[in-house]
Amino acid sequence: MREAIEEYGANPGRGTHALAMRASRVLLETRTRIAELIGGVNPSDIVFTLNTTMALNQAIQGFVRPGDHVICTNVEHNAVRRPLERLKQTIGIHVTYVETDMNGEMDLRAFRDAFQSRTRLVVCNHSSNLLGSILPIDRIAEIARAKGAKLLVDAAQTLGMYPVDVNRMGIDMLAFPGHKGLLGPQGTGGLYISPEIDLDPLMVGGTGSRPESVSQPDVRPDKFESGTPNTPGIAGLNEGVKFVLHESVENIYTKEWTLAHRIMEGLARLKGIRLFGPDFGKPRTGIVSFLLDGMDASEVAYRLDKEYRIAVRAGYHCAPLAHAAAGTLESGAVRASVGAFTTEEDADELVRSMEDMIRRMDRR
């Protein structure tokens, strides 16, 4: 990122001078690496956005038409739910939320039964940002395809941390963040759009290509990337993806799964801790959500930060329906997350801190 800012702070695809060319190259390189990571797609089918939310809005607003029926799950993030609920009001679409149980497991029969004659789109996360559970995307894709609907997957919790292959899994659109599993900076994200899908761009404007035309060029990725891109951020993302490809997603997943279980085992032994999400031993991401009986989730988070210097998030995590599924709509939950650089010592520190907090609570 420092190199991008100090050495070639120029606008890719605009000027033809050496600095602009260097900026163009870093965008193409990053696109190519992400294309490889998600199963070898055409790099031009990957477009960069400000964040996952923008990618999801681009996909949903760009695809859905008046009268469409859309199916999603009840553990979707507000970045999926709010765009859908708004379209219900503004252009008149219909949305069915398929229930998952409190461990995040989806009833595929209920999903199949939710299809209607006008179902054009299925939207679901690959993994719940509250529960850490993994949805069976290949099965969901198979059903959607058989019913003639397209599948948009929110990979906010998985890309770079859990294997994703859009072709093998049957994913038509994949929205992803740059700053989570891909280890890039905040302010980056993207959307894979299958060549078979035609979307209206969320925004239009200068693209560097066909400047004389009053209409947005139809060529990818330009069509979806109007205005000056976040070249320094994408340069950072490039390094993150490089790291992930080098370590391999499989190794990162194994490491995070193991650490999450280390935390779960430690917490499960403590008095008054309630854990959410998949059972021990099942596939899951590095998210561990829990509640402590007798103490507010927000107080647990506050004390972990102030007294133990551990950063967790308390609250609803922008996914109220997931909390309804987990039975934590009143209380929210405390969410701890492990990442590619978390150590066993970090995991143990969280368990020890909760143990200490509980001991001190008992003494009061």
Place this chain on the structure above:
Amino acid sequence: MREAIEEYGANPGRGTHALAMRASRVLLETRTRIAELIGGVNPSDIVFTLNTTMALNQAIQGFVRPGDHVICTNVEHNAVRRPLERLKQTIGIHVTYVETDMNGEMDLRAFRDAFQSRTRLVVCNHSSNLLGSILPIDRIAEIARAKGAKLLVDAAQTLGMYPVDVNRMGIDMLAFPGHKGLLGPQGTGGLYISPEIDLDPLMVGGTGSRPESVSQPDVRPDKFESGTPNTPGIAGLNEGVKFVLHESVENIYTKEWTLAHRIMEGLARLKGIRLFGPDFGKPRTGIVSFLLDGMDASEVAYRLDKEYRIAVRAGYHCAPLAHAAAGTLESGAVRASVGAFTTEEDADELVRSMEDMIRRMDRR
């Protein structure tokens, strides 16, 4: 930016831990500084975007309704023209392009005559990105207000380089880049939205506020800033705005105006150079556009880069109508830009290089 990435890479407005709070603080600080820079507005009326194009799309798509009439100029960037042309097709609006002459001067009588009973919005740049001319925003605002229309100003070429006071000038919405006059990094920008204006958000999703609600919160800036913001980029923008406030826009403007004139005077003495934009001595930004008789604009740019190591842009600069106004629709133009860190030596170097290029061309 390094501090943001290395020391507090957390999500502002989400967690309550110390790192998230620090991220929140840098956003508020930047918002407050920009609010001061544009004339002392409420910081919450400033929203951050990926770039100016996103800000303009937010303003235009969020404000214009079916049947509206919109007035803009013929020197608008494609970031204004393409959203308007698309809305003509999709929801049925009417657009009038008011002509400016080849120096970028606008006929205010023609502008006044363009109003219709359904004119709800005027969109114009503060300064043309091709010509460097400055439009009389206060006069335009006065006319728009008298006619009951709102005014959206594209300050891509002016904020940080030419004084802007939204209250004094009568601007209802102001779109601006982070990486030009504000000296921040690429991938940042924003939109000022007057408290009297109600916009539909371009995208909706998680905002950290009111997570339990299925609809987007109505509170600013959250309403327009869904998903993870570009905290590292905004931290960089914060430092840029700090610098601009410290130097003062007036001093930066005087410096850039003087350097632009130094280049213009130097180039005007050379054989075969045609200059575009305002006459000598008039207000203008630091943009100097020109053509060399007998050589393509793109070749001039290529040779300046390769042989003289000077980065300029050749082509249409995403503003085809401006080229039509300037009579350069066939040829494009070479655009040199000075900035807050350009020196007299840099300016002279460009003139000397063009002189040398012309001498060598004559010899062929």
